[in-house]
Amino acid sequence: MNMDMPQVSSNTAPIVSAKGLSKRYGATVALDNVNLQIAPGRIVGLVGPNGAGKTTALRAILGLTEFDGELTVLGLDPRTHRTELMQQVCFIADVAVLPRWLRVGEAVDFVAGVHPRFSREKCEAFLARTKIKHTQRVRELSKGMIVQLHLALVMAIDAKLLVLDEPTLGLDILYRKEFYESLLNDYFDHEKTILVTTHQIEEIERILTDLMFIKDGRIILDASMEAVGDRYAEVMVAPDKAEAARALKPLSERQIFGKSVFLFDGVDQGHLATLGELHKPSVADLFVATMKGTYA
């Protein structure tokens, strides 16, 4: 096994870098000439409607699918170096279920046996905080406990990139909150990078450092959260000023309590403040406005 991975030359070298990344399934275009870079120490939310190409993009990054174009992860081609890559990359996907016959103790033993960057002590410490017992089989655990187990295994691995694909799908709010809190408090640091997709975007927008929107296989927004805050603004406008607001070409308009709420992209916020009450838009509102007409 090749332990001497090509080192990322400096802290600023991108963890993931894609140029002209494309993938077709027959006539369907899943990824259409995607260019993106993910820097180390970021938490990137990849958000898009169903079928937009999120999962395909993650699969390409994880070396689970062929693709056209250029893609390097930690300086390696994921197609040809999946095994080396997996020493530095972890992933939890809603679809990547733990085998139901596996016992918890066996899972810990196995990962400890095959993963050079796994710390059994850390894993046991995480498991000690849950109700999971070593003798239990995965099939005896609830969905939330399975995710806890998977997270305990993954957080005990000192990886550079963690890929999460709908990791909390089907979990209740308690498990979801705990999941992201553990990640932030016990796992994430400036050496690590997290790439996450989820539909429960409102729950994670506070922890993201970067936001990417993907639609029809194309990245239509790629910005840091600060840049998003500078660029987009939401104004609550009384009916008498609504026409003036519409003249500024808002992305979207919705009605609340007899007032209109407009979402603007790149309009001077000082000027917008004269129309009404200014808010930072939620990522969810931004998403809805941007993806308008996706399923039409």
Next chain:
Amino acid sequence: MNAVTPVNKFTWLLKREYWEHRGGFFWTPMITAMVILSIMILVLVSAEFLANQNGVNINGIHLEQLTKHLGESEIEKMHAGVDIGLLSLSFPIGIALFFVVLFYGIGALYTDRSDRSALFWKSLPISDLSTVLSKVVAATLVAPVLAMAAIIALQLGFLVLMSLYALLHGINPFPLLWSPTHLFALWFKLVLIIPVNALWALPSVGWLLLCSSFARSKPFLWAVALPIMAGVLNSWFGLLKTMTLTSTWFWQNIVGRLLLSIIPGSWMDAETLRNTFERAGDDVRISMGPRLDAGFTFDAIGHALVSPSMLIGIVAGVAMIAAAVYFRRVRTESYA
């Protein structure tokens, strides 16, 4: 952080196979052995009731013989007879092993794709090559070694049972039934043919793993129905004289090698098998002495190892295993 050597890693992959298939690898041969022993106990108990009228004959050993005064050469013949009895005890476990390995091979690279846990295994730094090889080794060595342990347990159980029975009739069983040299010679040969069986099984194991890694659904149909259909069609066209392959040849060398080579000892040709068990039927003449284990001689094993069918089978098996590695790499994406 964690010392991981390639050998350690591979051992963990084998443990993984064992954990998942404990039922097939360990319990199936063990339970088969226990069932056979229970049947023997039943037979002995009922034999007790009938023994007064007729001589009892179990696995070719006439108990009447035990009651006679035996000379040295007769004791030797007795041991040879016991050998045959012990050897034939390995058959049912061999058949059980065949079914275990057949279903193991068909599911090995399919089940974890269909329940999507393959993605979990693929999230660990394990190459597709070592994953597939761990399954080859599990099928050809791990399962047979455990079956071998069950065979030895069954043989010991049988000897203990027979000894108790003999004692019950006032006969000292030790000089008659227990011969350490014979036992260890038998076990040595049984262990020795495990790697021969493994090499012979490669085309079957390769074929099963190929179907298992390739099929998007119904791997059983691919693995079993496809060769049998091909055999049937070939026989049919053979009848019409449009093909040159004779149908027996095709069944034996294609269908048989793809599906049945995982039967332990199936590399022994019919001739040597007949020699081995020629007179091991219901009346052991015991005069057969030296011919007893003709199929088991080192000559016969060496001959089998260099036979064209063995060598071509190994090449075909390795090629199919390589194809299975390829499909293991590319087939995950169909489960989005």
